[in-house]
Amino acid sequence: MHKNAAIAFSLLAVLALGGCASAGGDCDPARGGLFGGISCDASGGYDRRIAARQEEQAALTKRNAELTQERDAIEAERREVARTLEAKQAERAKAEKQLADVRRKLGAGQQRNRTLQGEAKKLEADIRQNEADVARLKKTDDTKAARLAELKREEERLAKEYDAYTGR
Structure with a gap:
């Protein structure tokens, strides 16, 4: 049971660190992996990235x-x-x-x-x-x-x- 708790704790640590790393980043879907993607999706990073791209497109248009x-x-x-x-x-x-x-x-x-x-x-x-x-x-x-x-x-x-x- 102690081994399972250590694995669960490690998994939570990776998720938390992945969230921290991606929350301030640019949330590029081509980078970041599964945890980065989850973090970007949860933090709204993807939405901000899409909104920024739409603003750029509108300005160019x-x-x-x-x-x-x-x-x-x-x-x-x-x-x-x-x-x-x-x-x-x-x-x-x-x-x-x-x-x-x-x-x-x-x-x-x-x-x-x-x-x-x-x-x-x-x-x-x-x-x-x-x-x-x-x-x-x-x-x-x-x-x-x-x-x-x-x-x-x-x-x-x-x-x-x-x-x-x-x-x-």
Whole structure:
């Protein structure tokens, strides 16, 4: 009987020590053995681990949604910049044609020379302004394209991280 009591006492000691070791740990089901698993289950360690993983997953899902929304907004802005750029380039082409017409008329008539020279100067100023606008819009488009690429890389990274957390 004394031998059975010693075995029972040893078993209780192992259970108690296993509980102490796992109660403060991370309660990873892949580690800990039977007693660690029992201890983690009894202490709520598994529930805390699951809750923490669910919080991480929710945070990743929220961040992914935010990045998707930002990407969509930037893509919309890029489309608007592209439309504006196209319109400015069309204006420039029209102004260049008008300037060519004005210069041709300058050579043909001395009487209208002063008036046409004023128009030519205005059109040249318009062209310079248009070129500055086109350069600014191209720079904006490049910036938007770079941010979009950055967001796509972040979205891919988050998708991989999400897949790693969910085990897909």
